[in-house]
Amino acid sequence: xxxxxxxxxxxxxxxxxxxxxxxxxxxxxxxxxxxxxxxxxxxxxxxxxxxxxxxxxxxxxxxxxxxxxxxxxxxxxxxxxxxxxxxxxxxxxxxxxxxxxxxxxxxxxxxxxxxxxxxxxxxxxxxxxxxxxxxxxxxxxxxxxxxxxxxxxxxxxxxxxxxxxxxxxxxxxxxxxxxxxxxxxxxxxxxxxxxxxxxxxxxxxxxxxxxxxxxxxxxxxxxxxxxxxxxxxxxxxxxxxxxxxxxxxxxxxxxxxxxxxxxxxxxxxxxxxxxxxxxxxxxxxxxxxxxxxxxxxxxxxxxxxxxxxxxxxxxxxxxxxxxxxxxxxxxxxxxxxxxxxxxxxxxxxxxxxxxxxxxxxxxxxxxxxxxxxxxxx
Amino acid sequence: xxxxxxxxxxxxxxxxxxxxxxxxxxxxxxxxxxxxxxxxxxxxxxxxxxxxxxxxxxxxxxxxxxxxxxxxxxxxxxxxxxxxxxxxxxxxxxxxxxxxxxxxxxxxxxxxxxxxxxxxxxxxxxxxxxxxxxxxxxxxxxxxxxxxxxxxx
Numbered sequence: 214x215x216x217x218x219x220x221x222x223x224x225x226x227x228x229x230x231x232x233x234x235x236x237x238x239x240x241x242x243x244x245x246x247x248x249x250x251x252x253x254x255x256x257x258x259x260x261x262x263x264x265x266x267x268x269x270x271x272x273x274x275x276x277x278x279x280x281x282x283x284x285x286x287x288x289x290x291x292x293x294x295x296x297x298x299x300x301x302x303x304x305x306x307x308x309x310x311x312x313x314x315x316x317x318x319x320x321x322x323x324x325x326x327x328x329x330x331x332x333x334x335x336x337x338x339x340x341x342x343x344x345x346x347x348x349x350x351x352x353x354x355x356x357x358x359x360x361x362x363x364x365x366x367x368x369x370x371x372x373x374x375x376x377x378x379x380x381x382x383x384x385x386x387x388x389x390x391x392x393x394x395x396x397x398x399x400x401x402x403x404x405x406x407x408x409x410x411x412x413x414x415x416x417x418x419x420x421x422x423x424x425x426x427x428x429x430x431x432x433x434x435x436x437x438x439x440x441x442x443x444x445x446x447x448x449x450x451x452x453x454x455x456x457x458x459x460x461x462x463x464x465x466x467x468x469x470x471x472x473x474x475x476x477x478x479x480x481x482x483x484x485x486x487x488x489x490x491x492x493x494x495x496x497x498x499x500x501x502x503x504x505x506x507x508x509x510x511x512x513x514x515x516x517x518x519x520x521x522x523x524x525x526x527x528x529x530x531x532x533x534x535x536x537x538x539x540x541x542x543x544x545x546x547x548x549x550x551x552x553x554x555x556x557x558x559x560x561x562x563x564x565x566x567x568x569x570x571x572x573x574x575x576x577x578x579x580x581x582x583x584x585x586x587x588x589x590x
Numbered sequence: 591x592x593x594x595x596x597x598x599x600x601x602x603x604x605x606x607x608x609x610x611x612x613x614x615x616x617x618x619x620x621x622x623x624x625x626x627x628x629x630x631x632x633x634x635x636x637x638x639x640x641x642x643x644x645x646x647x648x649x650x651x652x653x654x655x656x657x658x659x660x661x662x663x664x665x666x667x668x669x670x671x672x673x674x675x676x677x678x679x680x681x682x683x684x685x686x687x688x689x690x691x692x693x694x695x696x697x698x699x700x701x702x703x704x705x706x707x708x709x710x711x712x713x714x715x716x717x718x719x720x721x722x723x724x725x726x727x728x729x730x731x732x733x734x735x736x737x738x739x740x741x742x743x
Contacts, residue, residue: 292666292667296666296667297666297667297668299666329667414650414671415671415672415675416671416675416676417650461676462675510668510672510673511673512673512675513673513674513675513678513679514678515678516676516678530691531673531691531705531708531709532691532708532709534709569743572679575679575681575684575739575742576736576737577678577679577681577683577733577736578733578734578735578736579676579677579678579732579733579736580676580731580732580733580734581676582646582650582671582676582732583642583643583646584643584644584646584647584650585646585650
């Protein structure tokens with residue numbers, strides 16, 4: 214048994230006590246096209262997950278005082294306009310589509326990685342492109358936004374990297390999961406550009422386990438939640454997933470166990486995160502977690518650790534820059550349900566319909582890169 | 591990108607020198623005629639890993655090395671590793687195969703060039719070039735324990 218398997222068993226034993234699931238009032242709802250998923254669903258996933266609809270619908274009981282929608286865009290990874298126009302085009306498209314939502318969304322959450330290399334020009338470009346969206350906008354940072362100037366420009370533009378507000382019966386929380394990396398740059402006397410370059414490579418081995426919530430923010434989270442009814446819905450936005458999926462790519466936060474401890478008493482917690490650039494779904498304890506698409510490019514699924522509850526997204530065509538990417542529309546409707554719809558451009562079917570549709574049908578055993586290896590010191 | 595010398599010129603010289611010495615003393619005609627020595631094995635392995643490291647850097651968008659090797663793998667800031675961290679989903683074990691995007695029977699090298707030209711908007715490289723061999727070495731090395739499934743979609 215691999216180390217990862219052992220760790221996951223430990224996690225399961227610790228957290229998935231018999232009968233412990235997200236509140237039963239929180240449900241995935243079938244949609245009309247579910248039947249096709251059932252019939253054609255990949256053999257490996259069909260047994261357990263054939264109920265997973267194209268649009269995943271989550272019932273959150275007692276959620277909304279009034280129906281409303283909100284939109285998610287993240288991971289635009291903008292370079293300067295002169296270097297890369299494709300990423301600009303895709304950000305523009307997402308912004309236009311969010312603005313065109315009818316009825317309009319109450320707010321947009323931008324889930325981090327607005328810039329690719331954290332440059333002032335890149336962040337300014339992002340702000341300019343998102344001006345198309347006239348509704349309220351809230352932001353959390355991604356690591357690409359942060360490590361050139363340690364969040365200076367980001368803070369000037371968007372303010373506090375973590376925050377909370379209540380909206381129509383839901384407590385929304387934005388977390389900063391990126392700014393607390395262990396210092397890998399001082400000892401090596403790296404320039405800001407070098408520090409950023411290491412941070413900007415997903416499979417880099419130098420920046421290490423940079424994703425984390427941190428004790429101070431956990432204390433803040435606990436305090437913020439203490440005034441909230443434990444049976445009422447909480448929606449938490451974070452750049453990284455709040456559980457352990459694949460640490461080498463920081464598809465986790467390193468202190469996810471502590472996060473889980475804080476969230477445990479709350480029965481209706483939904484975490485919506487970016488960073489993974491892929492369709493992803495998981496449940497840990499009483500928290501459910503939804504991974505969102507990037508507008509820039511899709512990441513492959515990690516070679517191991519893909520949550521069993523995830524019905525994978527379709528294998529994308531690398532020749533089409535608009536494939537495998539997009540944004541998310543979320544609605545809290547009159548029946549107190551939250552629906553998440555992946556808007557993957559140019560795709561009718563977001564999820565795999567057969568084994569061959571999935572890159573996971575091609576088993577691969579991968580080695581970490583070596584040419585940047587300076588870790589551990 | 592960060593400047594990360596592949597290896598010092600000194601150690602490169604040592605590798606090349608060792609190989610040259612082996613070739614001189616043993617001669618290509620003598621290959622496999624005598625039991626292999628640990629020194630030979632190390633020299634062969636070093637020669638391979640040198641290519642892997644080069645390929646790793648090219649794959650991760652190292653501009654300096656690309657320039658040095660006379661290739662333009664991307665013009666958009668995109669690097670191979672941005673869609674293929676740890677070479678994920680490059681699936682070298684599935685080549686050669688009919689490649690749907692190209693509409694033809696293709697090798698891994700064909701696919702590398704396709705990715706350079708299409709998603710990366712770079713310039714196609716000679717399929718026997720040093721850069722191609724280095725990229726191939728890195729991709730195969732990274733997939734060392736993947737199972738061969740030639741032809742698989």
